[in-house]
Amino acid sequence: MSKDIMINVEKLNKSFGDLHVLRDIDMTVNQSEVVCLIGASGSGKSTLLRCINFLELKDSGLVMIGGEKIEKETHDLNEVRARVGMVFQHFNLFPHKTVLQNVMEAPIYVKKYPKEEAKMEARALLKKVGLLDKENVYPSKLSGGQKQRVAIARALAMKPEIMLFDEPTSALDPELVGEVLATMKELAEEGMTMVVVTHEMGFAREVADWAVYMHEGRIVEVGHPEQLFSNPKEARTKNFLDSVL
Amino acid sequence: MDLLTKFIDTYPVFLKGMLLTFEITIVSIFIAIFIGLFFAFLKISNIKILEWIADLYIFLVRGTPLVVQIFIFYFGLTAFNISDFLAVVLGLAFHNGAYIAEIFRGAIQSIDHGQMEAGRSLGMTMGLTMRRIILPQASRRALPPLGNQFIIALKDSSLASFIGMYELFNVATTHGSLKYDYMSYLLIVAVYYLVLVLFFSIIVRIIEKKMSSSD
Numbered sequence: 001m002s003k004d005i006m007i008n009v010e011k012l013n014k015s016f017g018d019l020h021v022l023r024d025i026d027m028t029v030n031q032s033e034v035v036c037l038i039g040a041s042g043s044g045k046s047t048l049l050r051c052i053n054f055l056e057l058k059d060s061g062l063v064m065i066g067g068e069k070i071e072k073e074t075h076d077l078n079e080v081r082a083r084v085g086m087v088f089q090h091f092n093l094f095p096h097k098t099v100l101q102n103v104m105e106a107p108i109y110v111k112k113y114p115k116e117e118a119k120m121e122a123r124a125l126l127k128k129v130g131l132l133d134k135e136n137v138y139p140s141k142l143s144g145g146q147k148q149r150v151a152i153a154r155a156l157a158m159k160p161e162i163m164l165f166d167e168p169t170s171a172l173d174p175e176l177v178g179e180v181l182a183t184m185k186e187l188a189e190e191g192m193t194m195v196v197v198t199h200e201m202g203f204a205r206e207v208a209d210w211a212v213y214m215h216e217g218r219i220v221e222v223g224h225p226e227q228l229f230s231n232p233k234e235a236r237t238k239n240f241l242d243s244v245l
Numbered sequence: 246m247d248l249l250t251k252f253i254d255t256y257p258v259f260l261k262g263m264l265l266t267f268e269i270t271i272v273s274i275f276i277a278i279f280i281g282l283f284f285a286f287l288k289i290s291n292i293k294i295l296e297w298i299a300d301l302y303i304f305l306v307r308g309t310p311l312v313v314q315i316f317i318f319y320f321g322l323t324a325f326n327i328s329d330f331l332a333v334v335l336g337l338a339f340h341n342g343a344y345i346a347e348i349f350r351g352a353i354q355s356i357d358h359g360q361m362e363a364g365r366s367l368g369m370t371m372g373l374t375m376r377r378i379i380l381p382q383a384s385r386r387a388l389p390p391l392g393n394q395f396i397i398a399l400k401d402s403s404l405a406s407f408i409g410m411y412e413l414f415n416v417a418t419t420h421g422s423l424k425y426d427y428m429s430y431l432l433i434v435a436v437y438y439l440v441l442v443l444f445f446s447i448i449v450r451i452i453e454k455k456m457s458s459s460d
């Protein structure tokens with residue numbers, strides 16, 4: 001398969017009032033690549049992800065998805081968002097819906113799938129994340145790791161071209177982190193294009209094609225995970241790594 | 246004549262009064278829920294002028310006595326050949342709508358922002374996420390205060406007696422003045438109200454239980 005550019009960000013800037021959160025961000029992610037984003041809290045990692053799926057609108061710059069320049073004037077952003085899956089730190093499952101209903105909701109109400117078809121696909125996804133036996137359970141009955149796997153299945157149900165993960169394991173008890181990372185790894189192996197905000201260095205080393213260090217709204221260093229973590233070129237990267245490891 | 250015989254002698258009339266009390270309450274709350282939802286959406290619209298309109302409405306309702314509101318609706322609307330019943334019902338709906346708007350607004354805003362984000366990240370529009378994700382959760386949270394408001398409205402409906410509706414309170418005072426025995430009939434009507442309130446409290450609790458089965 002040719003290496004199509006899935007995400008292309010150029011000179012992206014975003015401010016909240018006086019707070020300049022993203023500064024001239026440039027980033028290109030090819031098809032099937034996995035990119036890990038690291039950086040201190042407040043450095044703009046979440047905002048960058050949110051700009052890539054248009055939950056937040058950029059102030060200036062360019063965001064291309066699947067080779068297509070996306071602007072709110074020319075695109076239905078809801079449609080674009082359906083093509084970019086997102087997994088949140090706090091899962092954000094719909095508590096009033098069962099696991100199966102969580103996964104079926106968007107295919108039925110956004111893609112207008114017939115119920116039976118949506119159900120079949122949702123079941124297949126739940127099987128994939130190992131939670132088919134929980135299909136009729138409400139989220140409150142699940143462990144954090146199970147919740148996050150349902151959230152992944154829910155995002156996959158829209159057949160996204162890209163998956164964004166915003167600290168998917170930081171709200172989990174340590175013993176539950178592994179099962180979520182395993183699901184993500186499997187997804188990566190299937191060729192999903194992924195951007196992952198995480199401080200799980202082991203996962204980044206094993207799965208990511210490259211890693212990005214962000215500091216105060218800028219991309220400070222980009223490199224192969226092994227190199228970036230063990231032998232950072234920038235002093236700021238090194239300082240950060242020393243502080244988290 | 247003791248209280249019990251008075252109770253038994255008058256129950257057909259009181260039951261009729263109770264039915265009217267019941268009708269006034271149900272219909273006015275039903276309308277008030279739509280008014281409340283409408284103004285709750287204005288309040289959370291993030292559009293200044295719409296928020297002001299909602300604030301003004303709530304200020305008018307909170308700032309004037311209910312009995313004044315009912316009289317204004319009564320004299321205002323019956324002049325246009327609108328029935329006494331409808332005038333009272335609309336007056337009560339206008340009043341309760343403001344409180345219900347605040348109940349809905351609070352309930353909607355209490356839902357974690359992540360729910361809207363999750364819905365939108367799946368490609369759902371804001372409206373669809375509101376309808377499918379936020380409102381079902383918010384209505385569940387709104388149910389206890391709504392039940393409370395319903396009971397307040399039930400008791401407030403006694404003010405309809407001032408414009409001649411023959412509901413529970415009016416039945417009681419009419420009997421009281423005819424028989425020169427206010428106390429007995431007021432005690433009797435209090436029992437009717439208590440039974441109604443108890444009945445509705447139980448219904449609300451049952452609905453709450455059913456709705457919370459997922460938590």
Ligand SMILES: Nc1ncnc2c1ncn2[C@@H]1O[C@H](COP(=O)(O)OP(=O)(O)O)[C@@H](O)[C@H]1O
Pocket residue numbers: 016019021039040041042043044045046047048
């Ligand atoms: N909606 C918002 N309104 C105002 N400030 C925000 C908003 N979202 C994020 N910020 C601010 O932007 C900065 C970057 O936030 P974020 O992208 O969440 O960082 P990170 O995910 O790296 O911790 C923080 O200072 C945060 O407080």
Ligand SMILES: [Mg+2]
Pocket residue numbers: 045046047166
């Ligand atoms: Mg963040």
